[in-house]
Amino acid sequence: MDEMFFESIVKNSPMAYAYHKIILNEAGTPCDYVFLDVNSAFEEMSGMKRENMIGKKVTEAMPNIQGDSFDWIKVYGKVALDGGMEEYERYSEVLDRWYRVYVYSPELYYFVVNFIDISKERKQVEERDQLMEILRERDLEFHFIIENLPFCLGMVQLDGTFLYINPSGQALYELEEATYYGQSVIPYWEESKEWIHFVEAVKVTGLIRDYEMNLKMPSGKVFWAIGIGMLFQYQGKVCILLAQYDITQRRQAEKALMESEEKFRSIFEYASECILIVQNSKIQINNPMFSNLLGYSKEELFDKPFLDLVHEEDRPKAKKVYYERLSGEEPEKKPQYRVVCKDGSIVWVEVNGVWAKWLDKPAIEYFLVDITEQKKVEDALRASEEKLRMIMGFSSDVTWIYNFDQLKLTYVSPSIFHFLGYHPEELMEMNPVELVPNEFRLKTKQILIQNIKEFMAHPEESNTYTIELQNIHMDGKRIWTEMSSKNRYNDKMEVEIVSSSRNIEERKYAQQEVLYLSYHDQLTGLYNRRYYEEELRRMDTKNNLPITMILADVNGLKLTNDAFGHMIGDLLLKRTVEIFHQNSRCGDIIARIGGDEFVFLLSRTSKEEAEEMISRMKTAMAKEKVENGILSVSFGSATKTMADQDIYYIFSEAENAMYQQKLKESISMRNQTIQIITDTLFHDNQEEETHNRRVSELCKELAIAMELGEDIIHHVTVAGFYHDIGKIGLDKHIISKMEPMTEEEWIQFRRHPEKGYQILKSSAEFAQAAQYVLSHHERMDGEGYPQGISGEDIPLPARILSVADAYDTMRNPRGYHKKWSQEDAVRELIKNAGTQFDEAVVRVFVDMVLRQSLEGVK
Structure with missing residues (x-):
């Protein structure tokens, strides 16, 4: 089961989903959180647009949330910091809705929220309570209703003896109509003392709602029910009017959700609806809810024709809707069919299907809801x-x-x-x-x-x-x-x-949003690849000649993302798109066809006109000042001038021209970006700059003393200067803090050699130095990081860098570290030679660089 399938489930599931990161204040207390991801159900239930949430703090997206009587930030923050899972029902004054909320943390500082809008359910409970009051006062008048209620309704004496139970209750308790009178309800309770507690609660309040009970039937079936109890006079006796609903499925779903560690799989496996994938008219996969509904095992359903399960009278309609969906048409919304269970019984279902891909082939993803009880209610209401x-x-x-x-x-x-x-x-x-x-x-x-x-x-x-x-x-x-x-x-x-x-x-509104997103890129607002491909086929006509295509590729985007994070990279992309719009014509088609690739479709446009457009965009970008980055785009263009030319060949020509330009520009651009990264790191911490310069000089002297050759001397000197460039990805307070790091901070700190390696290897000029930066915290005994390699597996220049870095750190400490004398620093190097440091490198460093013999150190 691939990840795209689970992502599709999350996207189309009626249960709202949101992924957040908690924000702490200086005291380490949760004070806010950031939206990282939401699905369509979240937008629908919250009444907010995705673009107004993603990347924003909740206090920005929902300014009134702190005035809510329920402290959402505090509750979510506790889960994000302590782990585990919480479930509760709460009313949001900000959104004026009731929600059932499930929140759990997949990793520290992050949490996932699943919720459903239960405003209607709450209202239905209120309506149900009013109906119960009416039934108590007008028992005879609504006898017919009681007999046909889809839930259990009975009259029970305080000692547990049945006086009356409706047909739904008889089915629930597996009783025959002629035998229920006088039987006791107590044996059906898993814990008999719970009946006593229930009776006492009813006697104290006169009416108790939402009392959950665990019941066991003679057949061995065990299930959970939620009950309403009310003191009542019946046939001259004080008894309890008892209404019960089977909530076993809900309890099972809640338990499954709490225990699940895989958010996508849990939604599929324990969803309240039936979910299945149909491809080539056959079932390829289904969740347990569908198996349970029809009584088939998962193995029996695999590769079974889906339409065979539909009642023969509804089959033509189901077949028509299936092929309409498969062809991309929009058939009837949520049609209702009868399906035949394995035992021959009939179940009514409401079907919501969406076109999807399964193993890269077209399929229909179905969400089915059992509406059998709803149909029964409709029949009863008709009478x-x-x-x-x-x-x-x-x-x-x-x-x-x-x-x-x-x-x-x-x-x-x-x-x-x-x-x-x-x-x-x-x-x-x-x-x-x-x-x-x-x-x-x-x-x-x-x-x-x-x-x-x-x-x-x-x-x-x-x-x-x-x-x-x-x-x-x-x-x-x-x-x-x-x-x-x-x-x-x-x-x-x-x-x-x-x-x-x-x-x-x-x-x-949601349909309009879906239509917009199906043809537009979410980040930039440009058309997406799907729209581009459709528009290309439409535009490729003789009347539109000459047709010019411009291919554009943003240089150094990955390097910017690695160094400063995707938010800065996204800002770079958005500013690039603004320049595209400012220097193109109103009717020009601009589409984002890859992470950093764009295409312009220009009808009735000559090659010369396209080149002028490219020139304007390059001029605008050269003037642009972008924080933590360089705005650089490589362009290539090609023009179709004759009707018999293949438009895809024109695309290939433009792409080749763009890549040739990129080869010329990317090397210089990457080096400039690395310089910006270095300047940014050193600007925020002057001590880091002086440390790196000293380490670079020590590496150079040590490599010369070891007679390693000009090439290695150059690369190890460069590695010394850039060895801490990976710290650009650390929180600034970690670099400059004056007390020991926490475990979480230490884990983050240990990643800086890998980060530095990723940044430096992007440039051919620094590729060799990148290898030494990656390994400069490895140890001879294999206890180092990040790879845990040992001995000769560690490159010699990296072992040189390790000694130079350690010596300068002892002699010129930063943060909370103490300063060592030269004698103590030398002792420490010699003490750890062979375990942490290369013994030969230490000896040359002490003897020839520091000009101090080993014998002079006692």
């Missing part, structure tokens, strides 16, 4: 209009009933006030056409009439249909709405349209 109205009254969506024969609204749910600003009574006096903008009226009318005709011809068939349109708010604002409708006959045999309208503003 009673009054019950439908009661439930819809608490929904955030708007329910409408329009009498087509009388041409008027007969019902509007109370949520219309929050939806469009009208009270139900006001709207029922209006013509609903007034709520639809002119440009949507004709199409909406045609769809409604066509579906009514089909319904009247075949009233027994399902006729649910969906329309996306805009509605006009009372204040004049337009709102994107998804209206799901179904036709029916009322008791007077009049045709009614029953509709549910949902606000889809965020979805529409």
Whole structure:
């Protein structure tokens, strides 16, 4: 399973994902954190754009977060520093939403946040509580509802004896209808004392919500349930009205998420939805949720035709949608199908599919949600209009009933006030056409009439249909709405349209964002390779001749990233793009086709015009002053002048010209960048500069004394001067701090030889010295770093550099180190000769460089 697959899951998962780094103040206390990565669900649930978050502190992206009653920074900081995982449900005043949050730390100072928006769930709990109150007062009136509830509802005496339990409860407890009365609920609890605690809690408060319990059935099935208990008078007895929901899957998913060390794999393996990849119409991989749903093992599902699992009546529709998605079309959003389990039972699922690549070949990535219970609820609601109205009254969506024969609204749910600003009574006096903008009226009318005709011809068939349109708010604002409708006959045999309208503003915005990102580079805003390839095919016509292509490559970007970090490299790229725009024409196509490569597509443009454009850009870049870097770009161009010329050959010609230019410019540019890196390091710490100069001189004297030849003498002298250039990547306080380093700081410090090697090897002039810089902290006994090599495996010039560096550090200490006398420093070198230092190098250094014989040191 490749990483791109898991990244695709994270990107398309409905669970929000964000990756952060914690920021500490001088006291070491978390004071802020930085956004490093987010997925689309995070943008949707937070209401914020990705470009307004990535690379920014949370106090910049969300200035009001510190006024929130819950200290998010403190909680996240604790996980980032201490490790482990935390899970909680919290309300954010800043975003005005409830979230269930999972936070864990993959490494020190970093943490991952997964969360889901449970605002609707919280509201549903409130609606459920209100429904329970109504049921207690009007038991007989809602008996039908109770009998058809999708969750367990029972009446139990305080001693645990069942007086009543509804069919869902009988199924839950594996009871037969005729045998449940008088049985005790207590044996079903894993711990019988928990029943006593539950009863006491209900007796104290009269009503207890969200009580989690562990139950075990006669069949051996063990699961978790969440219960509501309420004291109630039933058949003249004081008892408990008990409602229970099976939350086993949720508990399992939570446990899996907490224990998982691989964030991408955990999302796949323990997602609440079913996830599978279908390629060539066959299942290539699926998560356990899908296996559990259908009762097949993972091995049985592998290479099984996906459409074979779909109910035969839904199979043509599923097949059509599959091939539409595969061809890149946009089929029906989230279609609903029946699928057949291994045991022959039927499950309803809602399907969200996206085009993806699996092993570099086209495939469809499916996210399936079990909506069987939802379908059962829909069937139950259809039997009673009054019950439908009661439930819809608490929904955030708007329910409408329009009498087509009388041409008027007969019902509007109370949520219309929050939806469009009208009270139900006001709207029922209006013509609903007034709520639809002119440009949507004709199409909406045609769809409604066509579906009514089909319904009247075949009233027994399902006729649910969906329309996306805009509605006009009372204040004049337009709102994107998804209206799901179904036709029916009322008791007077009049045709009614029953509709549910949902606000889809965020979805529409997200779709526009996805469309933009599919053709644009996120960092620079330029077109991406996909757009470039499509535009190239479109542009390659005779009418656009001459067509000129300019290839541009940013010089030294990797070196800048290695030295100063990717944020500085990104700033360099953005400034480069600004100059591209300032010196090109409005209709020119500019695309980023690689990390540091760009292409210009110029229709009806001669070679001379392109060269003038390149000249303007080079002139602008030469004047540009960029902190911690040099703005340098190599250009190459080629022109298609005849229709029979291959446009891809023109690209190759431009690329060759660009690479020839790059060979001329890159060496000088890399050397200049290395000089900038050195100047930056020494500017911040004068002691480092003087230390490096002294070490360079000592290396030179020692190499001359050992008669190593001019070439080696030169390279070891250069290595001495640049041996600490890798410290450019360290936090500045580590270099200059006056107390011993912490373990974390020491780990970071030990990386500077590798960092210096990466920087210096980029230039041929410093490539040999880079090898010596890499090894100057190795030891003869193999206990050094970063490679842990020993003895003769360490290059001799690196052993020279090691002795010179150690001697100067003892004689001219920096930071918290003490100063050694020359005699003590020599003693220390001799003491560690053969273990830390090369014994021969130490002897030459002491005898010939320091002009002091070994015998003079006692």
